[in-house]
Every structure is written in C-alpha cells, then in structure tokens.
C-alpha cells in the first residue's frame with residue numbers, strides 16, 4: 001500500500017465509526033499528517049454534529065504544510081456547521097487528499113474548487129472504490145434522487161420464511177440478529193407489509209446495535225393493521241401507507257396514496273420527503289412486489305442450515321451474484337449488490 005492509501009484507509013476506518021448515528025449524512029473520516037506524523041484525526045459521529053474535519057483539527061496548534069486525508073470532499077456551504085473547506089484553508093494545509101467527490105448538489109465539486117482557488121494541492125480518488133462501498137446509500141440517493149432499497153429476509157435451508165399458518169420462525173442466530181440491527185441503524189426507514197405487522201407484531205427499532213432507529217413504514221392498503229400492535233402503541237412514529245385512509249393518531253400517521261400505481265406513488269412520497277434509504281424486512285409478498293415493480297439495490301438473505309419442510313415460500317430471487325459468508329455455526333449471510341448501485 002502506498003503512503004496516501006495507508007492514511008486514507010485510516011480515514012475510511014474512522015468514517016465507519018459514525019455507523020448508525022449519522023444517517024442521512026454520509027460517513028466521513030479525516031486524518032491530518034505532516035512529515036509522516038499524524039497531527040489529528042476525527043470522524044462525523046452524529047447527525048447535526050461537527051464534521052470529520054472539525055473533529056480532526058480540534059487541538060492542533062499548527063497544521064501549516066500538512067496533508068489532510070478526507071474520505072469525502074470537504075463541504076463548501078454553511079449547513080448545520082460552517083464550511084470545512086474554509087477550515088482547511090484557515091489551517092494552511094498544503095495538500096488535501098480526497099477519496100470520493102460529494103454528489104450532494106450543495107457540495108458537488110465546489111469544495112475542491114474552493115481549496116484549489118486557495119492554492120492547495122488537491123488529489124482525488126484515493127481508495128475511491130472502498131469509499132463508494134461504505135457510502136453507497138448516500139451516493140445512490142444523491143445521484144439518482146431516489147431511495148436506496150435494501151431487501152432483507154431470513155429463510156430455512158429449504159427456502160421458507162414462516163410457518164404455513166403465518167406464525168413466525170426464528171432463522172437468525174445471535175450474530176445475524178445483531179447484524180440486522182446494524183442494518184436498521186444504517187437505513188433511514190424500515191418497511192414491512194401489513195401481514196408481517198399483524199402476524200409478527202414487530203417493533204422494527206434498533207436495539208441490538210448502537211445507532212438510531214429508522215422511521216417505520218407499513219404498506220397497508222386497506223388499513224387493516226391491528227390496533228393493539230406495538231407499531232401503533234409505542235412512543236415511536238409509524239407511517240402507514242393506505243389506498244384511501246388519511247388520518248393521524250398521536251405520532252402514527254395514515255397516508256393515502258390511491259390504488260393506481262400504489263408502490264410507485266409510495267416511491268414518489270419517499271423522494272418528496274428525502275428518504276435516503278429503506279430497508280424492506282418482508283414479508284414475501286411485499287419483497288416480491290418491490291423486486292417486480294421497483295429497482296432494488298441490495299439484497300441480504302440470511303439462511304439457516306435447518307429445514308422447515310413446509311411454510312410460506314421465500315421470495316424467488318436470483319442469487320447468482322451474491323457473496324456468501326458464514327455467520328456462526330448455523331447461518332449464512334448472502335449479500336448481493338445491484339450492478340448499477342455503485343455507478
């Protein structure tokens with residue numbers, strides 16, 4: 001590995017510590033180096049909090065002549081925090097090495113232009129593929145102006161997702177359960193169909209991994225969710241998408257989308273409300289309609305090594321591109337990224 005790559009790898013490692021606390025912001029890390037010595041480092045740790053560059057320069061008395069390694073183009077606009085490009089200029093950094101440009105129209109090349117106008121040497125694209133991967137949801141949303149969709153489901157070895165009577169079966173083990181909660185924290189919203197809501201009475205919150213809970217969405221065209229479900233009784237907001245019912249009870253909202261092009265209208269709602277990413281957690285009917293009608297960017301399939309013999313069939317998904325990992329002694333974790341989602 002070259003020197004620039006080593007420091008950028010450190011910035012990317014730091015970026016990921018933001019984990020489930022920064023959504024819908026990107027994961028960003030920054031390392032400040034002079035003469036091979038690290039002067040400071042930092043990462044964006046929570047939404048609305050200081051950017052990685054601010055954290056990295058905290059406590060540095062003199063950064064003149066240094067190189068700043070930043071995993072994403074420094075911002076040039078005043079948002080919740082002042083522009084980071086200005087901070088780098090103020091600290092008389094000599095060189096800025098960037099992993100990925102920021103496709104957010106508020107930044108998009110303007111951060112680089114500002115640095116270059118101040119005479120700073122800027123290099124772009126170091127470990128860019130790794131950066132694309134960790135911020136894939138953020139990049140996809142800003143490049144396509146639509147939500148990044150991840151489908152996640154768990155099945156038996158013989159491809160059933162629940163018992164025939166709709167009763168849930170636990171297929172995950174302790175490790176895959178934690179990884180699912182990590183996925184929840186990393187998405188802005190989570191979605192299930194009404195049958196899953198009624199059958200499983202899920203909370204859909206993030207509990208077994210540090211991070212924020214996603215917004216909770218239910219597809220319930222006929223408004224037939226049971227009133228006593230956790231999703232309607234707990235303190236967290238829930239959004240229920242119907243054909244024709246519009247009402248709100250406390251922080252639970254029913255939103256009418258009409259019966260024509262229901263799912264496409266749902267996606268338009270997400271676009272209009274800046275929903276960056278959605279984790280679809282089932283059931284089979286909901287997953288299949290997303291697979292058929294909407295472009296899905298990522299599929300996670302947890303498979304137990306035990307058979308169920310009969311039950312509700314898992315969605316039919318071509319897994320020929322999937323990467324497979326063993327998780328504990330009795331689960332496999334398959335991840336399949338859409339071909340277009342990194343472009």
Ligand SMILES: NC(=O)c1ccc[n+]([C@@H]2O[C@H](COP(=O)([O-])OP(=O)(O)OC[C@H]3O[C@@H](n4cnc5c(N)ncnc54)[C@H](OP(=O)(O)O)[C@@H]3O)[C@@H](O)[C@H]2O)c1
Pocket residue numbers: 152153154155160161162163165166167168169171192193194195196197199200219220221222223224262263281282283284285286287289290312
């Ligand atoms: N193993 C796992 O990973 C996993 C995950 C989740 C759930 N499950 C299991 O799966 C079972 C439920 O699966 P399911 O396939 O029966 O139901 P589901 O997908 O949870 O819900 C399907 C219902 O949601 C509504 N819906 C979903 N997509 C829609 C669309 N595009 N357009 C219109 N309406 C839409 C429809 O409601 P209407 O019928 O009212 O029109 C549809 O009948 C449960 O037994 C649960 O335990 C397993």
